[in-house]
Amino acid sequence: MSRWINILGFTALLLKRYWRSTLSLIVVYSIIVFAFASVLMFIQSLSYESGIVLRSLPDVWVQRVIGGRLVPIDNDVTAGLAKIRGVSCVHQRVWGYYFDEGTGGVFTIVGSDSIPDGLTMLAGKGLTSFDTAGVAVCGTGYLELHGVSIGSDIIFTDTERHLRTLRITGVFTSSSDLITRDLIVVPYGEARRLLGIGNTSSTDIAIDVTNPDEVETVVRKISQRIPNVRVVTREQLISTYQSLFGYRGSLFLFGLMISLLAFVILAWQKAGGLSSKEQREIGIQKAVGWSIPDIMIQKFCEGTIISFNATLLGLIAAYCHVFFFGAPLLKPFLVGWSVVFPGFHLLSHLELSSIVLVFFLSVIPYLAATVVPSWKAAISDPAEIMHA
Amino acid sequence: MPEKIIVADNIIKIFDEGQPNEVRAVQSVSLCVFEGEIVAFRGPSGSGKTTLLSLLGCMCKPTSGEIIVCGERITKWSEHFLTMFRRKHIGFVFQNFNLIEHLTAYQNITVPAIPLGLSFHEMNLRVHKWAEILRVDHRLAFPINLLSGGEIQRVAIARALVAEPELIFADEPTAHLDTKLSNELIEIFSNLKDYGKTLLIATHDPIVYGSKIVSRIIDFRDGHIVESGA
């Protein structure tokens, strides 16, 4: 142990001596770590945040699909669904997409007689139980695109090309932008009119199950009893999003592999391409009694110091980039695009295992790349020093 | 009666054996060195003195023959074991001293001690001990390029002694020194004998081989011992 500590101290001395080349290597290395760690942190935060958001969804929802396309489902189905053992609650949902011709934005219209669970209001009041009063609660996206505010009137065109005027009575907070940015909540009647869904049908039917472990059983029963329906569970949606995030992350990772390979080649050359001074120093060390394993320990310490410091630096930079600055270098590529885009703030969520993963991916290739060059440096002949 | 500390029996060293550029650096050399002796190997450049020192100093293996150092038969050992043995039992003073320029005197002296696994306290004690004996303790914090020729010489010797070896090998130690420094070096070597060290010096400098401290001169020419005498 003393031997390792002594050699580590000596290595630090030598690195201090050649600080310029060491620093330049650390900087390049940390940029690559920064890129990968940023992607990982961003995806992890998105997954975590979407996990929180998706928890408020119903356990199951039933949709009618004809020719691969979603069509309104008859409300008659509701009675049959309510009879299935294990189902605690069934409610019809009216929602759909509205294309705003003036701005090119696509908004989500949701029919409701109250504010959906989990959403917070910035200002104004929410909806109360009413029939067709022309009111709406909007996300910040619509307000910004149209330059309107609470109390303003907004005009929609329904499916029969009639104009509908609604008054904005409330706005969702920007902290819930991830799901409310493009959201417009209107009374059920208004929603049906705007989306062209009759009183006898709904967009889909949401179901809550008493025992979460019974969800798959309920899904099977629904599929058996009701033809031409697609049954989606919340867990499926969560795992789909996680796969999507993982997939997008891996796209970046593949790209980064090339940078990593280039860096590994650089590391190999740096470790192997010793200057004559460095070669002489190793020769002197060998001549005064350092063995090949001692030199290799020294090179290992050198590699570890460089890789750990670069990884730490890259991690800190990535954390600041993602959680303080909102990942401006990554967001456009990882979250897709839209006219109505949420300016969401990423939740700071970092797991220890992710930090370990970053260290794993950065330290191992570097140490592996420096094994052979370290050995080549270590096998210099001590007798050559005698003859020098 | 002093013990034999080095015994060499018919050692031969051939470089690039069988190749057109084959060199027979050492040819059938047999000798022994006793504890406490100061032996000078005298001969012109290219006579094979340095190669002989490398062989006896466990830096390389002979092509044939037997070498016993401090009671151990080292001839068949691997390079690693030779290194492990050498760093404990043999200290080297090189022709150009070969100190690491950007390190201080203190740091240079510790270089052989680092892989020995000594505690920091023990290393520190040894460095200060030999620095005091060699009168460079007041210059330990200075980088090598700020030391005088004599101080560099003494730092190099302190480095050779920090592992407390029984044997000191010096290869042309006065090659780049003036007369004054050469005499200072002789004085240092004389003091080392008082510490129980055995010295082997390869030299063609009459200041060294002609001094009173040398107990035996071995003449070396073309890889052979020509003459050996007190």
Added chain:
Amino acid sequence: MIRDSWIISLLLSEFISLVLIFSAAILAIRIARKWNISSSAKEQLVLERKSYLVSTIMMYVFSFEMVSMWLFVIIVNDHLPPIIKGAMCGTGSLNANQFGWIVLDLKSAEFVFLALWLILHHLDRKIPEYPLTREKNIFLLLLAPLVCIAFTIEALYFSTINPNIITTCCSITFDTTAAGSSSVGIFSAIPEGIIVRMFYGLSVAALMTDGLVLYSKRWMRTTGYVLAPITGVAHFIIVFLAIVHHYAKYIYGMPNHHCPFDMLWKEYYFVGYLIYALLFLSVISSLSICVTGLARRKQVIRFEATSLSRKAAIWNAGSTVALFVLLVCVEWIWNAAALQIQ
């Protein structure tokens, strides 16, 4: 599934280990053929130096494999279950296709054999003549294909996972009333009571074998060297089965929770690390008794090999006793607490 960043990272590091070990294997061929320590020819010096590179590579590969094994467990137990239908823990993830448990078996074997190589290397380095260099390098040539096969099967496992196919979790896989389809499930047909008795019996057998190795009479020691790998491997398998079939429920406090992986997490005080560390220590030390026993055949290294085999026996005894006490105590404490509540 192979598009996932965690899996890509794991496979990348395994690939690096594979490249390293194959580079070492290429050097090992030459070293094994041409090694002659008595020669002072330049070629021998070159081979000695290459031998250092081989041993350094093997140390790196061992370290990388240790970390990647840990990462593999995190992936199958933490990362994959939310994505695979029906998987609630690592058992479900490994049941996702026919390769899962094979990967775990191969990785465990790889880890053990790499450790054995390093022990052999440590023994070899004790003598200046390096008498075991040839044997060590031949061993490496047998290890390299194992690493390659493990990597291939692992890549196949991850690439053929279909997240939509429902998998079975630990309560079914380790149900002793019906044998599962996994390599572990086959052993599930053995009743729990018998597994526990076998655990007790093999622990005693392992200790007796260690006693034989430590004994000074030559024929007893030789018997110990022969029995050690048999008792060691049998002990390893039976302890694993005893953990999942019997002791897991005391660790988790649930009768149907048999997962061998969840005990690695914070909720269970990371006790799994201690259990598996002792388990691997036990099997590695018992196999190294055999390896050092074989090395004793060379006169020049007999003393060192005997000394190392004794140390291995002491380590084996210690880890066997520690494992036994730990598992039995978990059960006793649980039962005592249950009695108190009653």
